[in-house]
Structure formats: C-alpha cells, structure tokens
Amino acid sequence: GAVVSQHPSWVICKSGTSVKIECRSLDFQATTMFWYRQFPKQSLMLMATSNEGSKATYEQGVEKDKFLINHASLTLSTLTVTSAHPEDSSFYICSARGGEAGQGGPLHFGNGTRLTVT
Amino acid sequence: KQEVTQIPAALSVPEGENLVLNCSFTDSAIYNLQWFRQDPGKGLTSLLLIQSSQREQTSGRLNASLDKSSGRSTLYIAASQPGDSATYLCAVKAGGYQKVTFGTGTKLQVIP
Numbered sequence: 001g002a003v004v005s006q007h008p009s010w011v012i013c014k015s016g017t018s019v020k021i022e023c024r025s026l027d028f029q030a031t032t033m034f035w036y037r038q039f040p041k042q043s044l045m046l047m048a049t050s051n052e053g054s055k056a057t058y059e060q061g062v063e064k065d066k067f068l069i070n071h072a073s074l075t076l077s078t079l080t081v082t083s084a085h086p087e088d089s090s091f092y093i094c095s096a097r098g099g100e101a102g103q104g105g106p107l108h109f110g111n112g113t114r115l116t117v118t
Numbered sequence: 119k120q121e122v123t124q125i126p127a128a129l130s131v132p133e134g135e136n137l138v139l140n141c142s143f144t145d146s147a148i149y150n151l152q153w154f155r156q157d158p159g160k161g162l163t164s165l166l167l168i169q170s171s172q173r174e175q176t177s178g179r180l181n182a183s184l185d186k187s188s189g190r191s192t193l194y195i196a197a198s199q200p201g202d203s204a205t206y207l208c209a210v211k212a213g214g215y216q217k218v219t220f221g222t223g224t225k226l227q228v229i230p
Contacts, residue, residue, distance in 0.1 A: 006161070034218070036220075043207065043220045043221060043222050043223050044162075044207070044220045045220075046217070046218065046219075046220075049217070091159070093161050093162065095162075106152060106164055106167045107152060107164065107209070107218065108164065109154075109161045109162040109163075109164070110161050111160055111161035112159075112160060112161040114159065
C-alpha cells in the first residue's frame with residue numbers, strides 16, 4: 001500500500017528556533033499534501049493544503065508566516081515552524097493524496113511528529 | 119461549515135463483543151467518508167473509504183456503512199480483540215475542493 005514517511009518522529013527545540021518537518025510519499029506521487037496538528041485529547045485540525053508547485057492554502061487562524069509549507073516536488077512537502085514558542089508544542093501529522101487534484105481518493109498519513117518547544 | 123461528531127467519545131468492552139461506532143455530519147453533500155484508527159502518539163491508519171455513491175465497505179472484521187440523507191456513518195467491528203484498542207476517527211470530504219473535516223474520535227478499549 002501507499003506509504004508516507006514523516007521525519008523526524010519527535011523533536012525538542014528551544015523557544016525562538018525553527019524546526020523543519022519533512023513528509024515524503026515513498027511509492028506514489030502526492031499531488032496534494034495536507035498538514036494537521038493535534039493538541040492532546042483533541043481531534044486533528046487541518047492547518048493547510050498544498051499542491052505540488054503551488055502556494056499552500058492555509059486554514060483560517062493559521063499564520064502562514066509562522067508555518068511555512070513547501071511542496072517542491074510530487075514526493076516531498078516540508079513544514080517549517082519558525083520562531084517556535086511553547087504554545088506551538090503539538091503533534092503534527094502530514095497526509096498525502098495521489099491522483100488528480102480534487103479527486104476523492106484515500107488519504108495516506110505519516111506517523112506524525114511530536115514537537116516540544118522548551 | 120461541516121461539523122463531524124462521533125458518539126460515544128469512549129467505549130470499553132470485553133473481548134469478543136461486536137460493537138458499533140457512530141459518526142454524524144451536518145453537510146450531507148459529501149464526496150467521501152474515511153475511517154481511521156490512531157494509536158497513542160502515532161499517526162493514522164486508514165481502515166475504510168466510502169465514496170458518496172457507495173453504501174458500505176467491508177474489510178475483514180470491519181464494516182462501514184454510509185447514509186448520506188441522514189448524515190450518518192457507522193463502523194461495525196465484529197468479534198473485538200484487545201489489539202483493536204485505539205482511537206477511531208471518521209473524516210468527511212464535503213463541499214469545496216479537497217477539504218476534509220475530522221470527527222471528534224471514539225476511544226475504544228477492548229478488555230481481555
């Protein structure tokens with residue numbers, strides 16, 4: 001089946017630094033990638049949607065200058081948390097969908113990244 | 119705005135029981151609905167995907183049904199096992215392009 005690899009699985013960083021999270025589709029071309037965050041005991045919340053080669057579309061309330069998303073190729077998207085603060089500590093998960101943009105195919109998820117900002 | 123609710127929020131059952139998890143959504147003009155399981159601190163594992171034109175999907179001990187008109191989906195787990203313990207999430211793709219809304223989740227514990 002389709003595999004999405006997310007790296008790192010966990011990271012601890014100091015307040016004010018930037019952290020980059022990678023999301024790779026290993027055996028399919030991901031025309032669309034999604035980034036979610038999940039606070040403890042809460043459901044997943046969509047942060048942004050990105051199509052390869054295009055600017056990401058951010059959900060309301062998500063700061064695009066703080067959460068930089070790059071979808072430079074059909075197999076790689078990155079999320080960079082800039083100038084991280086303790087309130088950015090969360091579980092970040094990426095997902096990817098192949099096929100033509102807009103199709104209703106299944107989402108394939110990475111294993112998530114636990115970010116802790118001290 | 120699409121709202122997705124899952125009931126119950128938590129469920130504890132003895133091993134071997136058949137059980138039903140519920141997912142309700144407010145906008146019935148959906149594209150598809152997908153069920154996932156999430157183990158603590160982990161990502162999501164896709165279980166079943168139901169397109170809007172379908173009424174149910176089956177995989178092993180899992181069966182998911184979809185009733186668009188009533189805005190409901192159910193996930194049926196037969197002969198539950200301790201390894202089924204996880205949080206189950208439904209996700210609905212509806213209306214506009216690509217947007218998926220997740221439910222609140224049902225935390226399942228199967229007791230040996």
